[in-house]
Amino acid sequence: MRGRTKLDLRVLLARKVVTEGGDFKARLKFPIDYPYSPPAFRFLTKMWHPNIYETGDVCISILHPPVDDPQSGELPSERWNPTQNVRTILLSVISLLNEPNTFSPANVDASVMYRKWKESKGKDREYTDIIRKQVLGTRVDAERDGVKVPTTLAEYCVQTKAPALDEGPELLYDDYYEDGEAEAGSCFGDDGDAGDASGPEES
Numbered sequence: 001m002r003g004r005t006k007l008d009l010r011v012l013l014a015r016k017v018v019t020e021g022g023d024f025k026a027r028l029k030f031p032i033d034y035p036y037s038p039p040a041f042r043f044l045t046k047m048w049h050p051n052i053y054e055t056g057d058v059c060i061s062i063l064h065p066p067v068d069d070p071q072s073g074e075l076p077s078e079r080w081n082p083t084q085n086v087r088t089i090l091l092s093v094i095s096l097l098n099e100p101n102t103f104s105p106a107n108v109d110a111s112v113m114y115r116k117w118k119e120s121k122g123k124d125r126e127y128t129d130i131i132r133k134q135v136l137g138t139r140v141d142a143e144r145d146g147v148k149v150p151t152t153l154a155e156y157c158v159q160t161k162a163p164a165l166d167e168g169p170e171l172l173y174d175d176y177y178e179d180g181e182a183e184a185g186s187c188f189g190d191d192g193d194a195g196d197a198s199g200p201e202e203s
Contacts, residue, residue, distance in 0.1 A: 005030055007086065008044075010142075011094070012149060018128045019097060022135040023142040023149045026056075026093075028086065038063045038080035041093060045138055048130045050100040050111035059106040062092045 007028040013019045025044040031037045041063055043056040051059050061078040105111035113127035122128075142149050 009090070010147065011090070011097075013094070013097065018131040019135060021139065021149060023138040023147060025141075028089070035082040035084070037065060038084070039089070041089060045141070046134055048107070048110050048127075048134060049097065050102050050105040050107055050114050051096055052110075053106045057106070058093055058096070059104070060092060060096050062089060 007030075009026045009028065011022075011024045011026055013022045013024070023045075024047060027042050027044055028039045029042070030039045041058045041060075043052060043058065045056075047056060053059065062080060062084060064079045066076065066079045066081055100111070100114055102111045102115055110127070113124075113130070116124040117127040139149055
């Protein structure tokens with residue numbers, strides 16, 4: 001990434017989650033001392049998610065500076081280190097999209113809605129209704145941009161020629177996952193004692 005200050009991407013989500021079929025635009029912005037300091041990851045497309053600020057900035061451990069901060073609840077090993085790269089960042093973000101961490105939310109309202117949805121076993125649909133409206137909106141944007149969003153597993157697996165870096169935003173498909181400008185305020189907050197224990201450890 002030497003010489004580049006930002007990287008625009010399109011994150012296409014295919015797994016059986018509420019964001020399935022979405023085409024979300026995002027941007028990685030790299031500091032001058034990258035890879036010794038982490039980049040900032042921001043969704044340019046509106047994303048309603050417990051770990052994403054309303055600005056689109058993503059709150060996740062891997063993008064936090066490698067400092068020892070006992071107050072954060074994070075281990076130093078969970079934070080950024082120079083061996084991380086764009087691929088590991090994207091895989092971590094996709095994992096977070098699929099399994100939000102409600103213990104330290106960036107969007108408290110989204111976190112509360114998500115927990116209600118999980119605890120009701122899908123009967124409380126307020127969270128999913130918002131997400132699905134956003135997904136439909138991304139498909140309209142994709143069509144306008146000339147991007148065909150895959151709708152089947154076979155379409156996601158089709159081998160295509162990747163565009164050159166200067167030709168446009170890169171595409172990241174969720175199926176490849178096998179197993180300001182970050183916001184100034186800290187995303188380490190106590191969202192109450194009703195957190196979803198099944199969520200990942202990223203914050």
